Amino acid sequence: MNFAVRNLIPHLDTEGYFEARRLSTWSAQQQAMKRPGKKVATDRSFVVALSRGLDVLRAFHPNDGLLGNQEIAARTNLPKPTVSRLTYTLTKLGYLTPVPRFEKYQLAPAAMALGYAALANLGVRHLSEAYREEVMRETGGAVAVGGRDRLSMIYFGQSRNGLTLGVQLDVGSRIPIATTAMGRAYVWALPADERAALLRELREHYGNRWPRMREGIERAGEMVERSGFTISAGEWQNDVHAVGVALKLNDGTGPYAFNCGAPAFRFTEERLRNDIGPRLVAMVRNIEAALGGTAPQSRNPETKKQEEKKPKPGGKVARVVEGIR
Numbered sequence: 001m002n003f004a005v006r007n008l009i010p011h012l013d014t015e016g017y018f019e020a021r022r023l024s025t026w027s028a029q030q031q032a033m034k035r036p037g038k039k040v041a042t043d044r045s046f047v048v049a050l051s052r053g054l055d056v057l058r059a060f061h062p063n064d065g066l067l068g069n070q071e072i073a074a075r076t077n078l079p080k081p082t083v084s085r086l087t088y089t090l091t092k093l094g095y096l097t098p099v100p101r102f103e104k105y106q107l108a109p110a111a112m113a114l115g116y117a118a119l120a121n122l123g124v125r126h127l128s129e130a131y132r133e134e135v136m137r138e139t140g141g142a143v144a145v146g147g148r149d150r151l152s153m154i155y156f157g158q159s160r161n162g163l164t165l166g167v168q169l170d171v172g173s174r175i176p177i178a179t180t181a182m183g184r185a186y187v188w189a190l191p192a193d194e195r196a197a198l199l200r201e202l203r204e205h206y207g208n209r210w211p212r213m214r215e216g217i218e219r220a221g222e223m224v225e226r227s228g229f230t231i232s233a234g235e236w237q238n239d240v241h242a243v244g245v246a247l248k249l250n251d252g253t254g255p256y257a258f259n260c261g262a263p264a265f266r267f268t269e270e271r272l273r274n275d276i277g278p279r280l281v282a283m284v285r286n287i288e289a290a291l292g293g294t295a296p297q298s299r300n301p302e303t304k305k306q307e308e309k310k311p312k313p314g315g316k317v318a319r320v321v322e323g324i325r
Contacts, residue, residue, distance in 0.1 A: 056086045066104035125157040131283045132159035141262040153183045178213040181232040181244030182259035184220035189246030189255035229277040233269050241267040243277040245284040
């Protein structure tokens with residue numbers, strides 16, 4: 001069954017978390033904290049108070065320093081009186097530390113303990129480190145692994161050699177799903193129903209920017225089908241080129257995704273396709289095997305090259321997204 005038929009789904013768009021631009025911009029932070037609020041109103045099992053408390057903790061970003069109630073309210077779209085009660089409660093529970101001199105707060109060790117516990121239990125982060133380091137040395141690029149956080153991918157492991165990508169990314173950094181190689185690889189690793197739900201969220205988030213985002217996601221899907229990896233060449237940051245490959249496991253976790261990126265002058269599109277992409281695919285397949293995951297059977301390289309040279313029928317992307325506009 002061809003790619004277009006198998007992936008006819010009611011896509012929709014909305015993604016980007018303007019951490020997709022410069023991670024520190026104010027508009028980025030506001031967009032990132034928008035909560036997917038529609039279905040929770042009818043979900044009797046959803047605890048709204050807990051959700052709001054967690055949103056307050058999520059308002060603190062790397063390198064932020066201190067935040068006051070007014071700043072937290074702006075980032076979470078919560079009323080300031082509600083934020084005041086939540087910060088008081090979180091302080092009493094030990095998750096926030098008040099700084100009375102500035103009437104602001106910072107994350108307390110109890111909050112950091114949650115993150116460290118999560119990292120410690122991510123086996124893929126530890127097992128993949130040696131593989132990431134090897135590809136980093138061979139290519140000169142930064143290699144990272146991440147998982148989904150709402151409409152972003154969040155880094156939980158990275159290997160780099162002092163390389164600067166125009167934005168400083170480290171463990172805990174978020175990048176948008178819709179425009180990055182890592183995010184697009186993740187999208188096409190999802191089951192069809194989950195992918196459709198995510199694309200709907202992305203459509204709602206992006207609004208009139210969705211058509212452009214959708215086209216990039218669909219191109220990525222065809223590339224995954226053909227070559228096993230995705231490419232983002234200047235679509236997230238003008239000066240950043242990267243490839244992405246998804247990691248699928250049998251234990252019910254994930255999927256996760258890896259990327260390998262560098263400044264555009266170092267990773268040309270030709271090198272992404274012919275060198276970096278295949279290297280990252282091989283790395284991820286080795287990690288899958290080590291973790292007991294499922295890796296697709298590799299095809300004969302010569303057969304694969306012949307298939308890639310065949311002309312592709314026109315209109316494939318349009319058919320894949322039919323009914324999603």
